[in-house]
Amino acid sequence: MAIKLYDLCSADKNSRFSPACWRTRMALAHKGLEVETVPTLFSEIRSIEGGGQTTVPVIADGDTVMRESFDIAVFLERAYPELPSLFRGEGGIRTSQFMHWWTNATVDSQIARFCILDIYNGLDEKDKSYFRQSRETRFKRPLEQVQDRSEEAVVRFRESLLPLRLTISKQDFIGGDVPIYADYCIFGSFQWGRMVSDFAFLETDDPVAKWFERCLDLFDGLGRNAKV
């Protein structure tokens, strides 16, 4: 039976843009598990699987309901140890937890500032007031003032990617020859930006951009084919 993935969508139900949901989508593909994605609006999250959820991704694997992208990845690793490993050992889980926080604190926070109006404009009408209110509370200013594509912001973003750039400059993936969960974790953030916006965060000759292109090609172009 396919694993259900409640997957955030915009007004176009085929546009799945959540960075956290992309982490889970890629993790499921890495494991080769069959998935049924359920397009989910922000305003529908509270009614998922009988209620009680506040964020996506949420997966339902038979009777097991799990949330939080990192916890889902660890669940999949332990529930399906015979399928290709996401973490390649317990140490990989521990250090990937750090990389999860690095991605949130460093990558997501900056991409949000580049794209927040694009995200807002793409949302279903039912989600717009929730999104505006929650994000304006978080950033303490109107969405129109959150978005910042100044050269200074772009340069700072590119500089902050140095640890990733140094890691993947001489190898295809963070995992070496093959991707691991840490790749999907960071990929999710760039795919988020790609799904909602045409803004160019990266220079095309940046090793990070080339790594992202390799990730887009994985699993028969799962990431690349999501946007036409």
Added chain:
Amino acid sequence: MAIKLYDLCSADKNSRFSPACWRTRMALAHKGLEVETVPTLFSEIRSIEGGGQTTVPVIADGDTVMRESFDIAVFLERAYPELPSLFRGEGGIRTSQFMHWWTNATVDSQIARFCILDIYNGLDEKDKSYFRQSRETRFKRPLEQVQDRSEEAVVRFRESLLPLRLTISKQDFIGGDVPIYADYCIFGSFQWGRMVSDFAFLETDDPVAKWFERCLDLFDGLGRNAKV
């Protein structure tokens, strides 16, 4: 036979302050390997083990000479698989490489700016001109203008530690209940600051400061006892 560790020292040969050497020192202790440290001035690095070295740490394990802290840790893991694991699996090695670069790019670069004059003042007279020249080339200004302990710089430093803070707020070490190489990698940077300076980078109630205190206690206080 003990493994030789060529360990950077200041004018006081007992003061070992290199962040990279501390990574190796802790990795050797984690493996429970016997070590003989060789105090080494900057100006002595080129004559280590017959010449050809440009940086420390360098280790000599019998006939095998290795350099670069990360490569040394991987070497120790593979050469002594029966001793306590530094990485807990291949995935841990891959993601720890990212954390090595994060530590260099984020932690070391900022601690250098807090402490560079303290480092300089503690050096042996034979090392001072090399240090001044190489660091002034790197930072493109006099040492006296590199050092920056402004409140803005301190706040930015503390904020940049968020991924580490989130990781160790609910567990003792990045490795969970037990430390792994990723802990030693970042520990080395804070120990560097502690060895050369009394400047308080961290607030004492910061979870990062508490994690650092736990690291200082490891291996019968190996880190703590290095400074009296």
